[in-house]
Amino acid sequence: MATRTFWAPGRVNLIGEFTDLAGGLVLPAALDLGIRLEAEPAAETRLESADGDPGWTRYVAAVAAELDALGRPPVGIAGRLTSTLPAGAGLSSSAALEVVVALALCAVADFPLAPLELAQAARRAEHRAVGVPCGILDQAACVLGRAGCAILLDTTTLAHEAVPLPPELALVVLHSGVTRRLEGSGYAERKRELEEGHPARLRHVTTESERVRAAVDALRAHDLDRLGEIFREGQESLRVDFEASIPELDRLVELAYEHGAVAARMTGGGFGGAIVALVDADRAQPFADAVLGAYGMRGRAYVCAAADGAREL
Numbered sequence: 001m002a003t004r005t006f007w008a009p010g011r012v013n014l015i016g017e018f019t020d021l022a023g024g025l026v027l028p029a030a031l032d033l034g035i036r037l038e039a040e041p042a043a044e045t046r047l048e049s050a051d052g053d054p055g056w057t058r059y060v061a062a063v064a065a066e067l068d069a070l071g072r073p074p075v076g077i078a079g080r081l082t083s084t085l086p087a088g089a090g091l092s093s094s095a096a097l098e099v100v101v102a103l104a105l106c107a108v109a110d111f112p113l114a115p116l117e118l119a120q121a122a123r124r125a126e127h128r129a130v131g132v133p134c135g136i137l138d139q140a141a142c143v144l145g146r147a148g149c150a151i152l153l154d155t156t157t158l159a160h161e162a163v164p165l166p167p168e169l170a171l172v173v174l175h176s177g178v179t180r181r182l183e184g185s186g187y188a189e190r191k192r193e194l195e196e197g198h199p200a201r202l203r204h205v206t207t208e209s210e211r212v213r214a215a216v217d218a219l220r221a222h223d224l225d226r227l228g229e230i231f232r233e234g235q236e237s238l239r240v241d242f243e244a245s246i247p248e249l250d251r252l253v254e255l256a257y258e259h260g261a262v263a264a265r266m267t268g269g270g271f272g273g274a275i276v277a278l279v280d281a282d283r284a285q286p287f288a289d290a291v292l293g294a295y296g297m298r299g300r301a302y303v304c305a306a307a308d309g310a311r312e313l
């Protein structure tokens with residue numbers, strides 16, 4: 001039987017953090033790092049991976065269960081996963097895994113889903129697999145990505161558009177070395193506080209959506225100084241109002257600006273994890289080396305570009 005190949009990228013959120021918990025705006029980009037799945041139809045689903053990561057199994061089962069609930073005919077997949085996406089780096093490797101498996105399961109069963117329907121099923125699978133009450137950011141970025149662009153997404157209406165990024169800039173993700181697990185982090189607590197109307201948390205999501213609009217305006221006007229200011233304000237709001245940053249992330253953001261980043265801020269689920277910095281592509285690697293040198297031993301850097309979303313190759 002013919003083997004088919006599927007690809008799903010990781011993502012980095014440029015700005016619009018935690019706004020998807022309150023139906024606000026987000027501005028992520030899909031990355032040129034991701035997960036590849038070569039698969040063929042099978043009676044039962046059985047996937048191997050080079051890393052042999054047993055943690056992946058529960059996500060695969062959860063995706064299958066969500067698609068079954070939508071009426072997908074019960075065709076399994078036998079296949080092999082390979083990843084260029086580091087796990088635990090804040091680049092949404094779990095969303096990429098969910099989406100690539102969903103694409104393959106839908107394809108072998110001839111059960112087409114619109115990209116955002118597939119993303120929503122993948123998001124429900126995240127809840128089912130690990131109980132994390134995440135928003136749609138990660139899975140939507142994974143399916144909607146466009147090379148060279150960020151994606152402006154309204155998480156209430158799911159209206160979206162591609163926003164070109166300055167081609168001279170690279171996306172540098174700097175991981176703090178502080179492992180973030182959404183399970184057991186403050187993530188669920190922040191979500192609950194939003195639902196209860198915690199004033200500072202609400203102020204963050206309101207001002208953050210305004211910053212997403214302002215960042216899109218700055219990108220369109222190629223006003224990189226303004227973009228840098230907006231990212232700084234975003235970081236401050238995450239530190240003071242949303243209380244989702246940690247000192248290591250604050251320090252990495254400071255170091256990124258000191259070493260010439262156009263814009264930098266914490267990215268993703270917070271309480272550890274990574275920052276994103278927009279940096280001249282020509283000097284992205286020396287920039288990353290210098291920041292990590294000043295930060296200390298535990299950091300890691302990923303120099304990335306904005307890439308197309310999930311698809312069959």
Ligand code: GLA
Nearest residue numbers: 017018134135136137268269
């Ligand atoms: C995690 C969640 C997303 C989003 C971000 C914070 O990545 O999975 O839905 O809430 O945190 O912006």
